[in-house]
Amino acid sequence: MNKPLLKAEGLNKVYRTKSGADFAAVRDVSFYLQQGETLGIVGESGSGKTTVAKMVAGMIPLTSGTIALGDKSLSSTKRIRSVRRSIQYVFQDPVSSLNPRWKIRDILAEPLKLYFQLGAKAIDSRVDELLDDVGLPREYKSRYPGELSGGQCQRVGIARALAAEPAVIVCDEPTSALDMTIQAQILDLLKNLQQKKGVSYLFIAHGLEVIYSISHRVMVMKEGQIVEEGETKHIFHDPQHDYTRSLIKAIPRIDIPPFQ
Numbered sequence: 111m112n113k114p115l116l117k118a119e120g121l122n123k124v125y126r127t128k129s130g131a132d133f134a135a136v137r138d139v140s141f142y143l144q145q146g147e148t149l150g151i152v153g154e155s156g157s158g159k160t161t162v163a164k165m166v167a168g169m170i171p172l173t174s175g176t177i178a179l180g181d182k183s184l185s186s187t188k189r190i191r192s193v194r195r196s197i198q199y200v201f202q203d204p205v206s207s208l209n210p211r212w213k214i215r216d217i218l219a220e221p222l223k224l225y226f227q228l229g230a231k232a233i234d235s236r237v238d239e240l241l242d243d244v245g246l247p248r249e250y251k252s253r254y255p256g257e258l259s260g261g262q263c264q265r266v267g268i269a270r271a272l273a274a275e276p277a278v279i280v281c282d283e284p285t286s287a288l289d290m291t292i293q294a295q296i297l298d299l300l301k302n303l304q305q306k307k308g309v310s311y312l313f314i315a316h317g318l319e320v321i322y323s324i325s326h327r328v329m330v331m332k333e334g335q336i337v338e339e340g341e342t343k344h345i346f347h348d349p350q351h352d353y354t355r356s357l358i359k360a361i362p363r364i365d366i367p368p369f370q
């Protein structure tokens with residue numbers, strides 16, 4: 111196996127609840143992600159998926175454990191800018207994740223200024239390229255998020271993540287707020303971008319069909335722990351854990367092509 115791009119070992123997250131009690135939301139979670147690979151995370155609501163994703167993206171501190179991107183440790187609370195840039199996040203709700211008072215141009219320009227200190231002209235052409243990358247007309251840069259559909263807003267969210275030229279994009283339910291047709295288009299876009307740019311995805315979704323269609327490997331979480339991890343076809347066609355079997359059985363409309 112190649113040296114993984116991202117390696118998480120023994121991740122734990124304990125939240126202090128409002129009542130003052132400690133709650134272990136993630137317990138001893140370890141995984142890796144290769145360059146150009148998608149690792150899907152599935153599990154019922156509250157199993158700790160978003161907590162793992164946010165720890166990886168540096169949005170919340172770890173209680174314990176280590177995360178490394180290449181040779182750089184991400185575990186310290188003060189992350190260096192290059193590491194912050196390298197892991198981007200695409201949110202579930204495409205509309206509310208964009209500042210409604212900013213034009214699309216400004217939303218996409220922000221990471222370009224922050225990470226690359228580009229001048230106005232370079233920013234303009236980079237914004238055009240980013241819109242091309244996500245299949246939006248260049249004229250949309252003069253619009254506000256409120257003038258775009260949910261699917262179009264998610265394309266902007268993806269473009270904003272790409273603007274940082276990340277190695278990893280954490281996709282936290284990026285299609286669950288969208289209807290089925292748009293969902294499929296966004297998944298296709300993400301797959302194409304991965305092929306073009308070699309980016310890796312840590313991909314959370316409730317819909318097992320979504321996970322099946324996009325993930326190379328799948329990690330199944332229950333009550334803060336990993337119960338099973340493996341190649342997507344093995345997880346779906348030959349699940350080893352009862353919990354995984356129950357998840358797959360609970361989705362009658364899943365259409366899994368035969369085992370190859």
Ligand SMILES: Nc1ncnc2c1ncn2[C@@H]1O[C@H](COP(=O)(O)OP(=O)(O)OP(=O)(O)O)[C@@H](O)[C@H]1O
Nearest residue numbers: 125126127133135154155156157158159160161162
């Ligand atoms: N800030 C917080 N303070 C206390 N508990 C929290 C906090 N954030 C999350 N939790 C709890 O941690 C557990 C894991 O939450 P998390 O959001 O990671 O789960 P999830 O698998 O992503 O769920 P969903 O699929 O519903 O988004 C849940 O029981 C949740 O209530």
